[in-house]
Amino acid sequence: MTLWRGLWVADLMRLTILAGFLGAGKTTWLRHQRHIGAFADCHIIVNEAADQAVDDLLLQDAARLSLIAGGCVCCDARDRLKRVLHQICDAQSTGQGPSEILLETSGLAEPAAIVAMLAADPILQRHIRLQEVIVLVDAREAPAQIGREPLCRAQIGAADRIILTKIDQTPQPLHALRLGLAALAPAAEVTGAVQGVAVDLPLLDPKAQPLRWAQASGEPIIAHTLDLTGVDWPSLSVWLSALVHQHGENILRIKGIVDTPAGSLLLQSVGRTIQPPEQRSDPPGRLVVIGRGTSLGALTDSLRLWAGLAAPD
Numbered sequence: 001m002t003l004w005r006g007l008w009v010a011d012l013m014r015l016t017i018l019a020g021f022l023g024a025g026k027t028t029w030l031r032h033q034r035h036i037g038a039f040a041d042c043h044i045i046v047n048e049a050a051d052q053a054v055d056d057l058l059l060q061d062a063a064r065l066s067l068i069a070g071g072c073v074c075c076d077a078r079d080r081l082k083r084v085l086h087q088i089c090d091a092q093s094t095g096q097g098p099s100e101i102l103l104e105t106s107g108l109a110e111p112a113a114i115v116a117m118l119a120a121d122p123i124l125q126r127h128i129r130l131q132e133v134i135v136l137v138d139a140r141e142a143p144a145q146i147g148r149e150p151l152c153r154a155q156i157g158a159a160d161r162i163i164l165t166k167i168d169q170t171p172q173p174l175h176a177l178r179l180g181l182a183a184l185a186p187a188a189e190v191t192g193a194v195q196g197v198a199v200d201l202p203l204l205d206p207k208a209q210p211l212r213w214a215q216a217s218g219e220p221i222i223a224h225t226l227d228l229t230g231v232d233w234p235s236l237s238v239w240l241s242a243l244v245h246q247h248g249e250n251i252l253r254i255k256g257i258v259d260t261p262a263g264s265l266l267l268q269s270v271g272r273t274i275q276p277p278e279q280r281s282d283p284p285g286r287l288v289v290i291g292r293g294t295s296l297g298a299l300t301d302s303l304r305l306w307a308g309l310a311a312p313d
């Protein structure tokens, strides 16, 4: 039957765009979805703005996985995304394609720009149907983030579905936040999740006051990868806490696998919040720091100074 229909029109592959600001929990959510069997026959594309990707290590079990690192697929790495999608379309033409594609964007991506790229490409239009734009929103950080980051508002505005993450770490019932989100994305369905697991939200009180956000501007946000060679764990941990506490509003996200006396640990922070470390078997040694108005040189010098190493020439 599929063969017969295929004579007329190729089956379209469904594309889900998974977006959300830095640290919203996209990889955690995706890992759980795969654990419960969702996105099984799916080609997963992971995009990391940083040169060195961390998220792909977390999704290594995926049968079909493409990594686009060192650029954001909504802007500077858009052509690379197009090439990967074209390859998937070619595979589909020979009967080797997946039924679904999931694109996990970097935290810096605007979904609307990706949707526009899809719509403008005749090959992609023939093979791919946009299924859904899912935007993850960190319930704890969102009230501040949405006010500060125009990008965060743009992401929310593009959502078909908003998933509020980390709702176990915020006072319930989140009426003000949910009404504020509804003002930014009136048509989006809003659900909740903890560690990727769907959680029911209480009934929304329409009489509550919605959160309102003032307009904000910002310096460019840049992702840096720090080389941890020679940096010992005690120095690194103290340096990280100092960095986060003194510059939390400009250090948006830290993520990396580091070597500690307890083995390889995945370290993450979002704003000033440091998340509990997670045991990992992946090789350590790199740390991604995403900040506003930060320079790699300044971060590296400060870390090496702290660790008692000579500054690089």
Ligand SMILES: [Zn+2]
Pocket: 072, 073, 074, 075, 076, 108, 109, 110
């Ligand atoms: Zn971009």
